[in-house]
Amino acid sequence: MALDKNGIAQRIAQELRDGWYVNLGIGIPTLVANFIPEGIEVEFQSENGILGMGPFPFEGEEDADLINAGKQTITAQKGAVFFDSATSFAMIRGQHVHLTVLGAMEVAQNGDIANWKIPGKMVKGMGGAMDLVASAENIIVAMMHTNRAGESKLLERCTLPLTGVGCVKKVVTNLAVMEIRDDAFHLLERAPGVSIEDIKAATAGKLVIPDNVPEMQF
Amino acid sequence: MNKEVQNVEEALAGIEDNMTLMLGGFGLCGIPENSIAQLVKMGVRDLTCISNNAGVDDFGLGLLLQNRQIKKMISSYVGENDEFERQMLSGELEVDLIPQGSLAERCRAGGAGIPAFYTPAGYGTEVADGKEVREFNGKPHILESALTADYAIVKAWKGDTEGNLVFKATARNFNPMMAMAGKITIAEVEELVPAGELDPNFIHTPGIFVQRIFKGEHFEKRIEQRTVRTK
Numbered sequence: 001m002a003l004d005k006n007g008i009a010q011r012i013a014q015e016l017r018d019g020w021y022v023n024l025g026i027g028i029p030t031l032v033a034n035f036i037p038e039g040i041e042v043e044f045q046s047e048n049g050i051l052g053m054g055p056f057p058f059e060g061e062e063d064a065d066l067i068n069a070g071k072q073t074i075t076a077q078k079g080a081v082f083f084d085s086a087t088s089f090a091m092i093r094g095q096h097v098h099l100t101v102l103g104a105m106e107v108a109q110n111g112d113i114a115n116w117k118i119p120g121k122m123v124k125g126m127g128g129a130m131d132l133v134a135s136a137e138n139i140i141v142a143m144m145h146t147n148r149a150g151e152s153k154l155l156e157r158c159t160l161p162l163t164g165v166g167c168v169k170k171v172v173t174n175l176a177v178m179e180i181r182d183d184a185f186h187l188l189e190r191a192p193g194v195s196i197e198d199i200k201a202a203t204a205g206k207l208v209i210p211d212n213v214p215e216m217q218f
Numbered sequence: 219m220n221k222e223v224q225n226v227e228e229a230l231a232g233i234e235d236n237m238t239l240m241l242g243g244f245g246l247c248g249i250p251e252n253s254i255a256q257l258v259k260m261g262v263r264d265l266t267c268i269s270n271n272a273g274v275d276d277f278g279l280g281l282l283l284q285n286r287q288i289k290k291m292i293s294s295y296v297g298e299n300d301e302f303e304r305q306m307l308s309g310e311l312e313v314d315l316i317p318q319g320s321l322a323e324r325c326r327a328g329g330a331g332i333p334a335f336y337t338p339a340g341y342g343t344e345v346a347d348g349k350e351v352r353e354f355n356g357k358p359h360i361l362e363s364a365l366t367a368d369y370a371i372v373k374a375w376k377g378d379t380e381g382n383l384v385f386k387a388t389a390r391n392f393n394p395m396m397a398m399a400g401k402i403t404i405a406e407v408e409e410l411v412p413a414g415e416l417d418p419n420f421i422h423t424p425g426i427f428v429q430r431i432f433k434g435e436h437f438e439k440r441i442e443q444r445t446v447r448t449k
Contacts, residue, residue: 048446049244059446061446063387065375065388069244072443080259082388084390084391085318085319085395086325086395088322120307123303123307125293126294129318130343134339134341134436140379177341202320
């Protein structure tokens with residue numbers, strides 16, 4: 001069975017390491033915060049200016065001055081800190097943030113990512129995504145393997161305007177965990193009950209399949 | 219030096235058609251809402267607005283967009299505003315979308331006397347079109363230029379008559395850099411106190427960057443995405 005969005009987030013949460021500062025993008029990445037493994041401590045950075053982001057506030061305790069980059073009301077954890085946007089991106093560009101998790105419309109086998117613009121259609125802007133992907137050493141893309149039309153989002157080359165070049169190292173989808181290197185997607189794990197044939201059929205880019213592809217463990 | 223002005227009319231005096239304005243805030247958080255309302259009242263047109271976002275349809279910079287007062291927007295993310303998208307796609311509105319970190323740093327650079335800087339953000343994308351590329355430590359970077367404005371309008375939590383500012387939580391965002399980058403910087407604050415009442419150890423923006431400060435009459439502080447959990 002393919003994973004749902006929570007399943008993808010839960011699998012990505014297994015990549016977290018104790019002591020890491022982590023930036024989570026909007027959508028599936030935000031859900032990663034719900035699955036932090038026992039015994040490890042991580043702090044979440046939101047690029048609008050908080051380190052130590054906590055869960056949503058209880059009803060009635062929302063503060064218009066305390067939001068995340070998705071403009072959602074949040075809370076600050078003990079030891080949190082607020083800062084301006086230039087300082088925030090100094091943390092990101094200066095590689096002080098250990099892991100960035102973000103969504104994508106397309107990822108290519110060379111590590112290119114497109115997630116901000118559909119020409120002539122949607123105009124939202126790149127927000128902080130270009131700064132994040134250009135600087136982070138450790139980027140995980142969290143997304144569905146195919147788009148709403150059923151087409152693969154894992155391509156030989158991106159067709160949409162790029163957000164960054166050669167920057168994605170790992171992709172976790174509803175079907176599989178893949179590593180990107182040597183101009184190919186290397187299959188590492190498959191979702192429980194998903195066959196290699198299913199993954200092959202849903203991947204348009206070059207897919208390297210080792211002899212043994214274990215199922216994800218939860 | 220006393221920077222206090224009595225009201226928003228006095229604070230925004232001198233803003234004219236065709237000027238470039240910086241407006242602090244992230245989404246609707248930390249925006250100078252009293253000043254935006256006054257800009258609507260003044261009816262100044264053909265403005266170039268530098269602001270991370272463009273508000274929502276009926277609040278924030280969305281009010282200036284609806285009134286067709288903005289000629290050009292320089293922003294990083296404008297996804298919450300249908301009117302913005304319509305004006306942009308129809309070509310009525312000129313838009314320069316730039317990466318958020320580059321936007322913040324370009325404002326900071328403008329205020330800090332640094333004409334340009336290299337950043338990896340946007341390399342290999344359409345953001346890099348026409349920009350100088352240079353390699354540092356084996357990695358390509360693009361040259362981004364500083365931004366300044368005729369007027370920067372920022373919003374702070376507390377301020378004193380010297381123009382020193384303290385921001386609250388994530389309402390700080392772009393306000394400190396924009397305060398630095400305005401030829402004239404106007405600060406609207408929730409609480410205005412006499413000089414000496416703010417602890418100098420805990421001031422975020424030194425008053426040297428602020429030319430006019432006033433106490434905002436009313437803050438709606440609208441929440442864009444109200445997300446809560448149950449007890």
